[in-house]
Amino acid sequence: MMNLTHWQLLVAVADLANITRAAERVGMTQSGASQAIAQMEAHLGMPLFRRERRHVAVTELGEHIIAQARDMLGAWEAIRAFADENQGLGHGRIRLASFPSAFSHVLPDLLGPFRRRHPGIELVMLEGSDVEVESWLEDGTAEVGVMLNPPPERSPIMLGRSEWVVLVPNAHPLARRSRQQGVSWAELADEPFIAATGGCRNNALSLSAQAGVFLNQIRVTVHDWASAAVLVKEGLGVAVLPESTVPVDLAGVRMLALQPGIFRSYGLVQAPAAVGAKPVQALFSMLRGTFNAATSTAPRA
DNA sequence: CCCCACATCTCGGAGACCTA
DNA sequence: TAGGTCTCCGAGATGTGGGG
CATH class of the missing domain: 3.40.190.10 (Periplasmic binding protein-like II)
Known part of the structure; x- marks a missing residue:
């Protein structure tokens, strides 16, 4: 069975000529990507790539399939953009406040998928001390912030311990x-x-x-x-x-x-004034999906 | 709707191969 | 010899379909 990630992987390998970097781009491990490609080739009954000494190259048959995969992904992006626009997520801004160590260790991995999913929503990063973060959340300078030991009543998404x-x-x-x-x-x-x-x-x-x-x-x-x-x-x-x-x-x-x-422990919380805002809801909905699915594997920070 | 069995997917580790 | 890349393998997680 092939899913969207498999097709994204296929295009990424063609673009980067490297399975390891393609796997990183689509959020898989290298071995998983290697197996997924082998599986797709078996499923399609034809080799899509030639494994060469320092890189992988697309075969002639692969070129044809990858061109169609690009069209398919383009169509999917258009569908998603339409859905976003329809839900009021086609544009907007989230100001995210955090102390420096979370910015460097946790947030890049966390926000990448959201940026890709909602390219119309601008993410503005505000770096400050944990005291400043709390103050920015209270006065509405930031919509979302990373708090240390956040209280349960703020319904935080726990990022790590x-x-x-x-x-x-x-x-x-x-x-x-x-x-x-x-x-x-x-x-x-x-x-x-x-x-x-x-x-x-x-x-x-x-x-x-x-x-x-x-x-x-x-x-x-x-x-x-x-x-x-x-x-x-x-x-x-x-x-x-x-x-x-x-x-x-x-x-x-x-x-x-x-x-x-x-x-x-540290977690992501919403500013009181931002509760209910659609971009913030979309971010929390995506992250809750991620962390509820794998609370035991939440990233270290 | 829940439970169970089976299929599939993903991961980490190990090993092979190659280059600098 | 070290480092980079890919494949293979076993284990665990997740998804799916059938039966009660």
Whole structure:
């Protein structure tokens, strides 16, 4: 059975001459795309692509089929545009406010499908601290925002949950501990510390204060979580950040649990004044479909 | 309408092959 | 030898159709 994604994949492979990048474009994994193409070729009973050394090329028969696939997708886009216009979704604007780490880690993957689905709706990104985001939602500057630990009464779409971890250089004595054994705030009080805020009031400094610990050796304060991780790698000190913001390929750094554990969750909420607006409804409807279908696989941020 | 069995799809991991 | 690309395989998720 072939679905719309299969046809989009076919056209993407023809455009990009690369199965991996075509898979990314249509939101599949590379292996899934490879199998889907093989399946389509089997279904149609003819090879559509030639697998060459560094790329894939369209066969003569494939050219004919892909041309028809383009026509078909074009017709589908026209149908969708008509449906959007009919529902008042042909044009509009959503101002989306978020703190920086969500902008860089979560929102690109999340909003791509919406942009493709509703090209007439403009998405305006507003970057600020978590305090600013809340204020923009209240005064109507933004229609939608990413909130930390959003209250259930705001019916948030939960985007993820992340554990706060301690990063230490591999050469540091604490690096000999197991991850689970972890490190307490008290043990960090006199360590050279790299304070990262991520643009949030919820950060290592506020969390240590809540734990009743004063960090005596703050060497540097940075805005970006990833920068703090790099500074740890350089041996400037230790840092405490949400695990999901730690670069996955960071060598030379050990990650330990913070004891007792602290978690942060974050979700997308609507501004009170925007509830009921059609573009916002369309965005939430699409995202709820995504997250309800796979709540256990919500992306990390 | 619900449940169950079967078919299909998608994913991650492993491995083969090739190039720089 | 490392890195990039593709295929194959097993497992889990999802969709579909039939029976009660």
